Amino acid sequence: MQIQVETNKDISINTQNEKTKSKFSKWVKMLFKSKTGTVGLVIVLLMIMMALSADVIAPHDPSKTNVMDRLLPPVWSEGGDSTYLLGTDNLGRDILSRIIVGSRVSLLVGISAVIVAGAIGLAMGLIAGYYGGFIDRAIMRVVDAFLAIPNILFMLIILAVVGPSLMTLIIVLGVTTWVVYARMVRGETLSIKERDYVNSAKAVGAKDFRIITVYILPNIISSFIVIATLNVATTIILESSLSFLGLGIQSPDVSWGLMLSDGREYIATSWWVATFPGIAITVTVLGIIFLGDWLRDVLDPKLKAN
Structure with missing residues (x-):
């Protein structure tokens, strides 16, 4: 009898593994069928690899400053030096x-801030949607208050009072952008908690924490991942904007927004100082958006139904 039980268990595990492999294979095929998705994945992977190996490949x-080599043009322009490709x-600092190195800071801020915002928004949205009533109204009024103030203005005020630093920037970006996740998660939770399997779990005495984590959370995580991926791009733009205004990353740290700020005075005479960081921001953001659009096509059940 024990042998039979173990055999059935092994068969169940093998079946589950085969389903997982089949699903993964299907996603890979869909990825390579989507030109924008493939391009987005390649760009994101290249940026991550560049950030992880920045100290080695730079x-x-x-x-390091060198006033004797200040404002040298790219190598293909007249007066360029092969020592400084861009x-x-x-x-006199090398732009390339x-x-x-700036990719590391920009990606770190973008991903970390999304993790902070996502964690807050996920928790608030689940609590508001599941419990409803006064708790829901209170959380939604807080959300409305955050939405009433432009994000960039709110961030500028906090950073001007507290003072800019890498950790402060991550926290500020996180605590001012969580409302997007909270509204989405709340709406999904309100719909899912009325389904039969959730009511059945309540009827057999399942605790709220188990219902939320086992029955509700897995059904909203795909939409959450899509929004989080797309918001990494938005957060990178916000970080660049704040650094450009002087309230984000500070020297001697390097970020693309800070490079834009350094080059704005030379845009007419030395275009490369600001142009190449701007291109880096644009390419990275487009790559993340392309990848996010593909994830939405794959993971969003509403699109699948259509």
């Missing part, structure tokens, strides 16, 4: 090295 120290900035 040809120069990104903070030229140098107003302090700063872009490579």
